Amino acid sequence: MKITFTLNMDVIEHEVEPNITLLKMLREDFDLTGAKEGCGGGECGACTILLNGKPVVSCLMLAVQADGQEIITIEGLARGEVLDELQKTFISTGALQCGYCTPGMIMTAKGLLAENPDPTREEIKTALSGNLCRCTGYKRIIEAVESAAKSNG
Amino acid sequence: MKYVGKSIVRVDGVKKVTGDLKFVDDIKLPKMLYAGVKRSPHAHAKILKINTILAERHPGVRAVVTGKDFPKRAGLYLADKTFFAVDKVRFAGEAVAAVAADTVEIAKEAAELIEVEYEVLKSIHNAKEAMKKDAPIIHPALGDYKVVPIFKTIPGTNISEHFKLRKGNVEAAFEKAYKIFEKDFYVPHIQHTPIENHVAIAQFDREKNLTVWASCQSPYAVRAALSDAFDVPLHKLRVISPAVGGGFGAKAGTTLEGIIIPLAMKVGNRPIKLTYSREDEFVSSYVRQALHSKFKTAVDKNGKLLAVQNEFIWDGGAFTEYGVNIAKSAGFAAVGPYDVENIHCDSYAVYTNNPVGGPYRGFGMAEIHFGIEQNMDHIAREMGMDPIELRKINAQKPGGTTATGAKVDAACGLEECLDSVVNEIDYHTPSEQPADPNKVRAKGVACGMKAPSMPNNAGSSAVIRLNEDGSAFLSVSAQDLGQGSDTALTQIAAEGLQIPVEKITIKTGDTDHTPYEWQTVASRITYSTGNAIVKACDDIKSQLVNLASQKLDVLEEELILDDEHVVWEKDPSKRVPIKSLALGLQLADGSGIHGPIIGRGTFVPEGVLNFDSETGLSEKPVVFWTYGAYGVEIEVDKQTGNIKVLKATTCFDVGKAINPELVKAQCEGAVVQGLGSAIFEEIIMKDGKFRNPNFTDYKIPTSGDMPEMTIKIAENPQYDGPYGARGMAEPAMIPAAPSIVNAFYNATGIAMNRLPLTPERVVNALREHNK
Amino acid sequence: MKSFEYFKVKTVAEAISRLRDNPDGSHILNGGTDLIIRMKENHLHPDRVIDIRGIEGFSDINFSEKEGLFIGACVTLGEMAHHKSVVEHYSLLADAAEMVGSGQIRNAATMTGNLCNASPLADTATPALVLNAVVIVEGLTGEKEIPVNEFFKGVRRTSLEKTDVVKGIRIPYEANLQGSFHKASRRKDVDLSTVCASGVKIGDEYRLALGAVAPTPIRLPQVEKFLRGKEINQNTIKQALDLIDEEISPIDDVRSTKEFRTHLAKVLVQRCLEQMV
Incomplete structure (x- = not known):
């Protein structure tokens, strides 16, 4: 069926089958492979994108549910070579290792800061608890979010 | 130093924060097909018949293969596995057949249409049971399997490796002991769970060149294994590992590559992709072997360990091609970081019908230290001694001896590490107790050590090419799995060449284009590849100096590299930019000499010796030992059984931190991964079948579980390491679980002899204790 | 995921009419986080999926x-x-x-x-x-x-x-409501309840409920009846907890044994009651 939605600021008209997840459509139809499938069951957060500004797992959403909505993926954060503040602080604090969870992690953090620009450490930990990372131990990720909040403020 | 020892930011940062980095599952090739796998529902069964007709006729299916197409056995140390079950299945989840189809969905549907008739055999799921005389034999042909000669299989049994360590005279020591302590421990199966599941693509071209894209730690080892298994010559087999979304050992060997290659052989030149689901990952990739361990320890009245007699029984699962080396590694480290004169250790790799065991971060060591380090606390308590004091009395120290009788290196910094964590966690000051009477806090400490477990001649190589603008390409096949090797290795090259990091691009992971690397495992890359890079830099330097001496008319010995120039030490104003020599030197008469500058460096550790086959002793069995310690503070909710790790501190002796922040980041990750193994993680099985093959019921730590962390680094230089560095990323995991369990004892007075400390186990233990 | 027809309905009437056309083969889609997993795993394969999120007032x-x-x-x-x-x-x-x-x-x-x-x-x-x-x-x-x-x-x-x-x-609104929710799980964040519990006190009435200890989430009528009008103290809590065994029928599964669930049910009810003191 035909859907119309905003994808990384572009208005898109697209034909998609109802039984395709949003994640699959983004990766296969739009080559937006930043969102990853880590578990397919909403437990790892690697497929997190922003739906109307809020982080959701795109593996548990049908592509057709995007109709009329606004979607931002990791590919939509940077403006050309100018990185988003969170992307900068993830690099400067060393908040990534293998990089597989990183796009989802940044999108969740982006959603958090949009809603709560000055979160406490505990709020950050809770907000990110739906994004599994097996490499970093999370410390630097939390610091990156704190640091981005500071720069934004 | 200008570049080494500096915490520069990761060189792979931008592509990872933007989603630009393409992992294997992100690769889309024209006309790509997808594989679906038919797996065994039984843990042990004879295959009577496989009917593939329905799958073959299913629309969109392009090829079907079964085990009888490829019966050749393969394996890294012991060739005991086939990529598809042939005569029988040996674990639930083993691949029996596979299809290639136009879409993932069709492939899955078609795989289900394959009909397999089984005759179910008696299965065995406990390694101790599997060692008994009447146990069903899982590999009756074990005696015929090809095995690296340093391992000892026992044909006719389920034992695929028996490593014996015999040092001193244990019996005599037990006789004169002041006290003897005996303890048993159990560590269950757990899994690496990288966030990226296993994935690979395979494609033949018209000339039978095979290209494999795989998320793998060791492209060259994968190439060797696949070449052997499928009789493709090495020069016609290219393995590309573009990015690895976490490994921890899970991606050290070959797993799913062998499933798609037979399919690729049947579909002309079309590429085939197989991406594991999380459930596939749990069930059909590697798990960490379970361990039954037993310790009998003799102590004199001062707390000196006189003798240790121990036994390690490893549940290797259905195949132990990699697992045999884990059993061996545990055996030669039998007593952990302590100096014990008399040791009698038996370490067995044992086949069971459980999932396949493989290397997992710190392999062998994390598991045996669970017992070793609890034992130290236990002995200290029974002797009325301070556990730190007991450890210090027995610690391996420079000039002492290791378990195999080797001399402890002058750079052993175990005591320094222990002092650091004791101090940092303020171990001797009891925890402040929370107001809630149902909660109790306490501290715990543990030590650990590990050496790279690898063949004595595991080699590395590096090629550096200079560009005419003064930049350089560094080519190696060490894989950055997240640990930061791309960055650290670039720093080593920058230091050697005196060219800034930003001007060096590192290329990895392509066996057609990047030079040989044995494997990215064993915490050996900084050391081994680093040494190869140092040599490649030296090679470049000698070429540059030779040309510059002609140009400047000074002695070669008086020239150094500095600030992108070749500089005359006696008068630094006499200098030549490196870039002007990158393509050789043009002489005054216009003629050119030398041509483009390429540096090559190869490295193999020197003097690593085999073990004595009867005693297991060796004067230099490994390249180095990395020592370290943990301190933790935990809180136990005595009603719900939940444990919270409040604080963790670590100190490891890394020789030289090439990039201190990356070293710390490895420790932080290891703390949290180790915490998971201590309180959450366990593969729950019933008759060999996974009951929790998903993140809903196999819990790994989240950001909410992260303790406050303080990471310290000790730097006693490794004599043959690049700039003094030695490996540390695995060792950082080892003392995690024992330190938490020791803290648990200090909180509750209860010793837990098995992992993990789940809420239910904690509550039951408290109830038992309070009876 | 098997294929299906997707309807994004605008009114309740339209939703009902879509359901009526194929009551056995239809499933309502709301947040989707449970339905889509179950469809992916092939536990459910409806012929039609009716997305109700566009119905006016449904997000109020x-x-x-x-x-x-x-x-x-x-x-x-x-x-x-x-x-x-x-x-x-x-x-x-x-x-x-x-x-x-x-x-x-x-x-x-x-x-x-x-x-x-x-x-x-x-x-x-x-x-x-x-x-x-x-x-x-x-x-x-x-x-x-x-x-x-x-x-x-x-x-x-x-x-x-x-x-x-x-x-x-x-x-309904209760002016003087005292209440709390408690959850026991293996991991602090993002985990299913091993057991969960809620308790409220409204005047002299106590209401208690438990999850994961029976085929459905349940109230604890016997405990509530016992407590009615009583003051919460060590003694009444102990007596109340003794009544719990009779009210619950937990099972063994991969997350817990029934014995541990029984233990946790008591711990959580105790925590509910203690917060009412």
Whole structure:
């Protein structure tokens, strides 16, 4: 069926089958492979994108549910070579290792800061608890979010 | 130093924060097909018949293969596995057949249409049971399997490796002991769970060149294994590992590559992709072997360990091609970081019908230290001694001896590490107790050590090419799995060449284009590849100096590299930019000499010796030992059984931190991964079948579980390491679980002899204790 | 995922009519976090999926002392948990909602969905039970109200007809409500309840509910009856806890044994009661 939605600021008209997840459509139809499938069951957060500004797992959403909505993926954060503040602080604090969870992690953090620009450490930990990372131990990720909040403020 | 020892930011940062980095599952090739796998529902069964007709006729299916197409056995140390079950299945989840189809969905549907008739055999799921005389034999042909000669299989049994360590005279020591302590421990199966599941693509071209894209730690080892298994010559087999979304050992060997290659052989030149689901990952990739361990320890009245007699029984699962080396590694480290004169250790790799065991971060060591380090606390308590004091009395120290009788290196910094964590966690000051009477806090400490477990001649190589603008390409096949090797290795090259990091691009992971690397495992890359890079830099330097001496008319010995120039030490104003020599030197008469500058460096550790086959002793069995310690503070909710790790501190002796922040980041990750193994993680099985093959019921730590962390680094230089560095990323995991369990004892007075400390186990233990 | 027809309906009437056309083969799609997993895993393969999130009023959440709280069917758990009136007057419900899945899940999942799934361990079910919530339903015969205490019929079974559409949940207002939600799980964040519990005190009446100890989330009528009018102290708590064994029928599964669930049920009820002192 035909859907119309905003994808990384572009208005898109697209034909998609109802039984395709949003994640699959983004990766296969739009080559937006930043969102990853880590578990397919909403437990790892690697497929997190922003739906109307809020982080959701795109593996548990049908592509057709995007109709009329606004979607931002990791590919939509940077403006050309100018990185988003969170992307900068993830690099400067060393908040990534293998990089597989990183796009989802940044999108969740982006959603958090949009809603709560000055979160406490505990709020950050809770907000990110739906994004599994097996490499970093999370410390630097939390610091990156704190640091981005500071720069934004 | 200008570049080494500096915490520069990761060189792979931008592509990872933007989603630009393409992992294997992100690769889309024209006309790509997808594989679906038919797996065994039984843990042990004879295959009577496989009917593939329905799958073959299913629309969109392009090829079907079964085990009888490829019966050749393969394996890294012991060739005991086939990529598809042939005569029988040996674990639930083993691949029996596979299809290639136009879409993932069709492939899955078609795989289900394959009909397999089984005759179910008696299965065995406990390694101790599997060692008994009447146990069903899982590999009756074990005696015929090809095995690296340093391992000892026992044909006719389920034992695929028996490593014996015999040092001193244990019996005599037990006789004169002041006290003897005996303890048993159990560590269950757990899994690496990288966030990226296993994935690979395979494609033949018209000339039978095979290209494999795989998320793998060791492209060259994968190439060797696949070449052997499928009789493709090495020069016609290219393995590309573009990015690895976490490994921890899970991606050290070959797993799913062998499933798609037979399919690729049947579909002309079309590429085939197989991406594991999380459930596939749990069930059909590697798990960490379970361990039954037993310790009998003799102590004199001062707390000196006189003798240790121990036994390690490893549940290797259905195949132990990699697992045999884990059993061996545990055996030669039998007593952990302590100096014990008399040791009698038996370490067995044992086949069971459980999932396949493989290397997992710190392999062998994390598991045996669970017992070793609890034992130290236990002995200290029974002797009325301070556990730190007991450890210090027995610690391996420079000039002492290791378990195999080797001399402890002058750079052993175990005591320094222990002092650091004791101090940092303020171990001797009891925890402040929370107001809630149902909660109790306490501290715990543990030590650990590990050496790279690898063949004595595991080699590395590096090629550096200079560009005419003064930049350089560094080519190696060490894989950055997240640990930061791309960055650290670039720093080593920058230091050697005196060219800034930003001007060096590192290329990895392509066996057609990047030079040989044995494997990215064993915490050996900084050391081994680093040494190869140092040599490649030296090679470049000698070429540059030779040309510059002609140009400047000074002695070669008086020239150094500095600030992108070749500089005359006696008068630094006499200098030549490196870039002007990158393509050789043009002489005054216009003629050119030398041509483009390429540096090559190869490295193999020197003097690593085999073990004595009867005693297991060796004067230099490994390249180095990395020592370290943990301190933790935990809180136990005595009603719900939940444990919270409040604080963790670590100190490891890394020789030289090439990039201190990356070293710390490895420790932080290891703390949290180790915490998971201590309180959450366990593969729950019933008759060999996974009951929790998903993140809903196999819990790994989240950001909410992260303790406050303080990471310290000790730097006693490794004599043959690049700039003094030695490996540390695995060792950082080892003392995690024992330190938490020791803290648990200090909180509750209860010793837990098995992992993990789940809420239910904690509550039951408290109830038992309070009876 | 098997293929299906997808309908994005604009009105309740349209939803009901789509359901009526194929009552056995239809499934309502709300937040989707449970349905889509079940469809991916092939536990469910409806012929048609009816997306109700475009229905006017379904995303409303409002409160008055007279009418109580109304939570539209499509209000997400995240929105509900942070809604001023919920935090102020129904804090245990806010706490329970915050314990469902991850932040991402809560940005899609809804309380209506959580209740309609009728999982024995639904986190928002125990507060709904003790708050005497009412499920507002529209079906072929018009609107009806089902008290949540009569809503759950078994594991994943409710009293809804196949042609019913839940419009939302109403929770009466109680001025002097004291209550709390407690959850025991293996991991602090993003985990299913091993056991969960809610308790409220309204005047001299105590209401208690437990999740994951029976085929459905349950109230504890015997314990409530025993406590009625009594003061909460060590002694009454102990007596109350002794009655729990009779009220629950937990099972063994991969998350816990029944013995441990029984233990946790008592710990959590004790915590509910202690907070009322």
